Amino acid sequence: xxxxxxxxxxxxxxxxxxxxxxxxxxxxxxxxxxxxxxxxxxxxxxxxxxxxxxxxxxxxxxxxxxxxxxxxxxxxxxxxx
Numbered sequence: 001x002x003x004x005x006x007x008x009x010x011x012x013x014x015x016x017x018x019x020x021x022x023x024x025x026x027x028x029x030x031x032x033x034x035x036x037x038x039x040x041x042x043x044x045x046x047x048x049x050x051x052x053x054x055x056x057x058x059x060x061x062x063x064x065x066x067x068x069x070x071x072x073x074x075x076x077x078x079x080x081x
Contacts, residue, residue, distance in 0.1 A: 009059055016056045020069055023049045024076035 023043045031041040040048035047055070049069060057065035 013056060013059045016052055016059070017068060019046060020049055020052045020056070020072055021076075022046070023052070024072055026076070 023046070025043060029043055031043055032045045034040045034042040034048035034051055035045050036047050036051045040050055042048040042051075053065050053069045056068065060068075
């Protein structure tokens with residue numbers, strides 16, 4: 001099966017979405033400075049959620065990226081509480 005450009009974009013969007021989810025861990029973990037913007041914290045020195053949301057927006061659009069990130073925040077808040 002050949003991987004075309006659409007499949008590559010979909011795979012990249014899924015990888016970014018997973019990284020956003022991983023920035024809201026259910027258990028204790030280490031956070032450090034974002035490796036890209038150097039302003040926000042990020043799990044284990046990865047990219048922060050703001051940078052990841054921006055990357056996701058390049059693929060799926062700003063509105064869908066924001067909606068996804070907002071939903072992750074809501075779900076992670078329910079898991080912690």
